[in-house]
Amino acid sequence: MNWFEMRVRALREEARGVLGVELAPADDAPLPFDWSPGAHVDLRLPDGLVRQYSLVSRPADGHLHLAVKREPDSRGGSRWLHEGLRLGQVLGVGEPRNLFALQDGPGDVLLVAGGIGITPLLAMYRACRAKARPVRLHCFARERAGLAFRRELEGQMDVHLHLGLERAALYDRLGELLSRRGAQASLYCCGPAGFMQQVRERALAAGWPDGALYQEHFQPPTELTTATGFELVLAASGRQVQVMAGESVVAAAARAGVEIPLSCGMGMCGCCLTRVLDGMPEHRDTYLGAAEQASGVWMLPCVSGCAGGRLVLDC
Ligand code: FES
Incomplete structure (x- = not known):
């Protein structure tokens, strides 16, 4: 991945507990890359952590705009950004990648955001409106004060805010709004893992085809390491090692x-994508599609393991 030095040119509170960050090239040059709605960037923080954040701005804006929710169980990324980031500071920023792209097509676009999941969906909403493409945006948040970009969202055509719903009411509301699908409509959802799961289940139950559903994942899968040990052969390096129960392939390598x-x-993110030469990977990533996972040709060794006793990788 290509990395660029970007300077913090603005910091603001987008909502309670949500920090808005604007970044531009440290040398004041034009942005060195392009992106499309749904894209995200990797931020390299001073302590070496790398975290992904969706972009809400467009390349034409001349800067990156992202929103960071302060997570109570932060692994360090959101906490450092909220407490340590300062105006003028320079961060390493990876070239934008889009694993959640807005697809071209004639159908309506339905966007469903849970909490900070609004970030990539607001970029999609703006893009649809700019092209006069039919779009509806539904935002779910616990409280009005915690809804990022509230001032822009309130009063917009085809934006619906669902605030402070208890779980049962929230699920009912999702069921209602997903109960009908317009011709060739597509559904994009971003938010906490449980929220996205509920949206997916209700959409499938209402007859939405799997191919019309798109989700962005902010959270890692819950189980990241292998349950049983196996033999790992690193063919290109001529090495061999036993992966211990509870150890990742990356750590064993x-x-x-x-x-x-x-x-x-x-x-x-796909950064550690590795070719499988022999053995059956046990996939736990959210990067590869179902068909790619089923092919067994590639795996993400930072989280995935082995379904058998031996795995041979091309590294
Ligand atoms: S490092 Fe991101 S998928 Fe493995």
Whole structure:
């Protein structure tokens, strides 16, 4: 991945507990890359952590605009950004990647955001409106004060805010709004994992085809390491090592002296994508599609393991 130095040019409170960050090239040059709605960037923080954040701005804006929710169980990323980030500071920013792209097509676009999941969906909403493409945006949040970009969302045509719903009421509301699908409509959802799961289940139950559903994952899968040990062969390096129960493939490879490049470490970004030469991977990532996983040709060794006793990788 290509990395660029970007300077913090603005910091603001987008909502209670949500920090808005604007970044532009440290040398005041034009942005060196492009992106499309739904894209995200990797931020390299001073302590070496790498975290992914969706972009709400457009390339034409001349800067990156992202929103960081302060997570109570932060692994360090959101806490550092909220407490340590300062105006003028320079961060490493990876070239934008889009694993959640808005697809071209004639059908209506339905956007369903849970909490901070509004970030990529607001970029999609703006893009649809700019092209006069039919779009509806439904935002769910616990409280009005915690809804990022509230001032822009309130009063917009085809934006519906659902605030402070208890769980049962929230599920009922999702069921209602997903109960009908317009011709060739597509559904984009972003938010907490449980929220996205509910949206997906209700959409499928209402007859939405799987191919019309798109989701962005902010959270890593819950189980990141292998339950049982297996033999790992690193063919290109000529090394071999036993992966212990509870150990990741990346960690075992490092013990054998082979560094597999990492970014998110959560099976989300594709940075550690590795070819499988033999053996059956046990996929736990959210990067590969179902068909790619089923093919067994590639795996994300930062989170995925082995379904058998031996795995041979091309690294
Ligand atoms: S490091 Fe991101 S998917 Fe493995």
